[in-house]
Amino acid sequence: MSEDKKINEKDKHETGKDGGKNPAKVLTVFSIKGGVGKTIISTNLALALSMKKSRVVIFDMNFHSGDVSSTLNLSPELSISDLVDNIDFYTPKDMENILTPYDDNLKVLAAPIEPELASSIKPELIKETIDLLKEIADYIVIDSPSYFHDTVLTALSETDRFYLIATVDLLALKSALITLQTLQLLDYPEDKIRFILNRSKSKVGLTEQEIERSLGIKIWSQIPSDRSIPMSVNTGSPLLTYFPKAPAAKSFFRMAAAVRGDLHQPRHKREKAA
Ligand SMILES: Nc1ncnc2c1ncn2[C@@H]1O[C@H](COP(=O)(O)OP(=O)(O)OP(=O)(O)O)[C@@H](O)[C@H]1O
Numbered sequence: 213m214s215e216d217k218k219i220n221e222k223d224k225h226e227t228g229k230d231g232g233k234n235p236a237k238v239l240t241v242f243s244i245k246g247g248v249g250k251t252i253i254s255t256n257l258a259l260a261l262s263m264k265k266s267r268v269v270i271f272d273m274n275f276h277s278g279d280v281s282s283t284l285n286l287s288p289e290l291s292i293s294d295l296v297d298n299i300d301f302y303t304p305k306d307m308e309n310i311l312t313p314y315d316d317n318l319k320v321l322a323a324p325i326e327p328e329l330a331s332s333i334k335p336e337l338i339k340e341t342i343d344l345l346k347e348i349a350d351y352i353v354i355d356s357p358s359y360f361h362d363t364v365l366t367a368l369s370e371t372d373r374f375y376l377i378a379t380v381d382l383l384a385l386k387s388a389l390i391t392l393q394t395l396q397l398l399d400y401p402e403d404k405i406r407f408i409l410n411r412s413k414s415k416v417g418l419t420e421q422e423i424e425r426s427l428g429i430k431i432w433s434q435i436p437s438d439r440s441i442p443m444s445v446n447t448g449s450p451l452l453t454y455f456p457k458a459p460a461a462k463s464f465f466r467m468a469a470a471v472r473g474d475l476h477q478p479r480h481k482r483e484k485a486a
């Protein structure tokens with residue numbers, strides 16, 4: 213491909229209204245309760261964004277037991293642990309080589325293949341990694357672990373949108389409340405937080421209004437409980453390619469459109485729910 217053509221191809225990716233490139237956005241998917249759907253949401257949201265020609269990297273921050281690669285049926289050979297001693301010398305091109313491609317637009321920065329290397333990953337590495345990823349992606353979607361570790365706090369300070377996930381059950385909602393209180397103590401900017409309710413429409417005796425009232429935050433987006441999700445995991449293909457017409461898949465496409473609107477539209481239009 214000629215150099216001119218390469219440049220034109222590049223320009224097809226995220227460009228602002230004035231034709232200028234939008235800066236990369238960091239989207240962090242979080243919950244202090246495990247098993248609420250963080251990996252499903254980060255992988256499918258990332259895939260939905262990439263299907264509209266954005267360059268997306270999923271950064272798997274579950275350094276002890278990352279699930280993103282298996283969810284996308286990938287077998288990474290390299291991971292963040294390959295950056296540990298080298299990051300200071302790395303160019304964006306070197307960073308590209310560490311990623312595991314799902315396709316041209318969606319790539320994964322995998323969690324360590326040997327989990328014992330997790331402890332060598334320090335907060336400074338997270339900051340430098342995100343800085344480099346911003347050079348090669350339009351969106352960096354972080355699948356975070358279920359705790360506020362130093363590495364997570366560094367990622368949070370680089371984050372443009374913090375997606376708090378809960379399912380419709382009392383324990384998950386209690387964890388979401390603790391997370392919101394912790395963020396308040398940390399003086400985390402409230403306008404970056406968006407609340408996503410997973411497995412909504414489950415008939416378990418809690419209404420949306422009760423949930424919003426008890427947490428003091430509006431539900432920004434919802435994903436219904438949908439058996440296509442575990443079925444897609446079990447077949448090793450992401451929901452959006454396995455069953456794009458499933459109700460949950462439609463929610464992810466809507467969520468991706470809402471993410472773009474939220475991040476790239478004028479402020480007064482941004483906080484509309486997905
Ligand atoms: N909306 C949904 N409908 C049906 N099943 C779902 C839904 N969301 C998630 N699941 C199922 O719940 C399980 C947990 O999801 P997932 O692995 O994404 O959670 P997690 O928060 O990443 O967990 P962990 O804390 O272990 O990383 C998976 O088996 C997934 O298939």
Ligand SMILES: [Mg+2]
Pocket residue numbers: 250251252274279
């Ligand atoms: Mg997970």
